[in-house]
Amino acid sequence: MSINRTIQPPFQSIDSIKLIEPEKIILNNAIPLYNINTGTQDVLKIDLSFDAGSWFQEKPLISNTVNEMLAEGTSHLTSMEIAEKLDYYGAFIQSNPSKDFAGMTLFTLKKYLPETIHILEDIIKNPVFPEHELRTYISKRRQSFQIEMEKVSNLARRKFNEQLFGKDHPYGKNPNLDDHDKITRADLIDFHEKYFHAANCRIMVSGKTDQETIAQVNARFGNTDWVNKTKPGIISTSINETIEKDAFIKKEDVTQSAIRIGKQTINKHHPDYPKLEVVNTILGGYFGSRLMKTIREEKGYTYGISSFLVSLKNAGFFVIASEVGADSARSAIEDILNEIRKLREEKVSPEELKLVKNFMIGDMMRSFDGPFELAQSYQSIIDLGIDNAFFNRTIDAIKTITPEEIIQLANTYLNEKSMVKTIVGKFD
């Protein structure tokens, strides 16, 4: 019996996704704990998140350094002892510094939770930032900083942030090499005291959790002995008055130039956001996107190109990022701008829209498949203070958005004429 291979087997659009919402528990000291109990392996992931990102620092690099040095020595354990114990129990810790948040993630086998959570507690509550460890950390960081500064993608990202927000804005400010030498132990102790305490903390526990797991987390982090009453000061932000619309940084001997194109736009708090995410996906948010089709698959200018909507706590922006052949930067930019223009002027075909809708729902299924994936998805909205119904609104937006709405949203939020451009490398 021969089969017809030219026709796709019957498939279904996915109507609904099983969302396992985290159970919210308030600890004795008022820390919200979010519990996700699912999965097949006897493992756990514990995330502690603090409003302690670089947004809050008064000097460059302080937030990052505090976060990355938490495990470099406490009032009870040396850096070596911490590393030794975590390695022995096969546990991993990861610091998560970003512009808005800072925190620590512990990955541990469930059977060793009593031992490993004890260490997590110590590094969160009692770090001492030993002077000699700080010196070692800084000399390492100086070197890796200088290596990063050789990469066109990093140079472009820095410049782009500056163009979007301004050199002195907490989201636009970039650290320099000299700033490494200005970090003092007192800065770190001060920042830790202000921001790493219970009143500023959220906890997410995921994996095969049970009552005992929650009880242990509560015993370590639920007490009132680490609540700091001092409120962090108000952060002053300057408005970026003079926008440098097109920036070009020349770099000799490159084989590729880095391109960034984008603008400030709405973040996840805005009701239009879920539908704008569909618009972004069509343009550059998946492998089959228009930018990938044109810049990679038709022109062969690049190995990859993507666009993103980035939601910060106090802002949002849209960005297109790519590295293109050094001689192709000018043509690539023209083609990119043209793709945005088409999105504003021409109706998306029903076929393309259906494909993007189905892909996005499938992608949501993937981002809710498994305990750690669920934790990551929910943490991304909880940190921003957004309710769980955000995901239902997103599903709804994907299902109902029309070609007319896409044109309207693209015109409102993604007009290429209002975007800044950054090029690092060669430009004709």
Next chain:
Amino acid sequence: MIKFDRFILDNGLKVIVHNDPSTTLVAVNLLYNVGARDENPEMTGFAHLFEHLMFEGSIHIPSFDNPLQLAGGENNAYTTNDITNYYITLPKKNLETAFWLESDRMISLDFSEEKLEIQKNVVIEEYNQRYLNQPYGDAYLFLRPLAYKVHPYQWATIGKDISHIRNARLKDVKDFFMHHYAPNNAILSVAGNITKDEIEKLAIKWFGPIKNRDIAKRNIPREPKQTTPRTLTLERNVPFDAIYKAYHMSSRMEHDYFITDLISDLLSNGKSSRLYQKLVKENQYFSSIDASITGDIDEGLLVISGKIMKGISFEIAEKAIENELGKIISDNIDDYELNKVKNKYESVHQFGQMNAMNKAMELAYNELLGDAEKINREVENYRNVTLNDIRKSALILFNKNNCSTLYYKTKN
């Protein structure tokens, strides 16, 4: 323990089925037993270039990605020196689309000069992005031919020379397909909330009609034993010196593989490891250092690579590394330390089995190594390594004559 079922179609396609009721998605992994080691030395980079062409439409289906995305699926692939691996995740309900797509590109591709030209450009940009436009990005392109004089591991998957990609002809590409892509040279592995019966039905329906093909006979020369130290100095526009030391190790099939893997963990897995504690924290000769094995099927390499701190000479840095390697042989590792790296391995193994895709990939790879069941003996294999094994293997491994060293020097 990962439980699975296994069957072979008449055309030689091996199929593995793993039931994981915890997920609403299905992972479909198709491994082809062809990698960069199977390439003609005059036409390198073909396995990887071919991977790109596999997404350009097949004999009956003009686009691979569109119908998959329409069914809510996502896919990718990678090429190593040993294998080319394709993988898809999609909602369980739409599983058949994956079988339809994968079986069609196993029959034949929709080859054309235009598609080949475009993908040549994309691969050249990949080469630019990953190897040339990154500081230290080309180190392995030089380290490999220093360590291997005969074996095809001397070139990276991107190829020996990018001109091989630039000059690739459609005929050579078609030949490559006919000699390596076939049901009798592939392993299909499926994981999700599925049964053996439904997978068997789908496999017979979509892959069953594909004829088996004559697979190019693998005739890979064995790398002769290295008898003198080898060195190479590169000068590049980078901010700091770096050093790479490559030591020949056993093949994936020998017990020595697990021993050597644990040696690399003693040296650099985790912040408590020897190289990090001594050379980054204590001496501060390096800003970063790593020891890892290449994980190849034939005889591979254990590579130590480090970025040297400004002001420290190659000589001091290298002596310090060799000194630490010497300590693995001299008698100061105890059961506690060996248990530590074994615990860490076991933990990584547990975390690695959290999602269906990882499990499908691991099952297919272990089947290629001879038996998918091996996946369930991995932890035991590592647990069985003794202190004596470590000393004995390290003595052979860290012989100066077994080492190729690349000095990656800053220009100025």
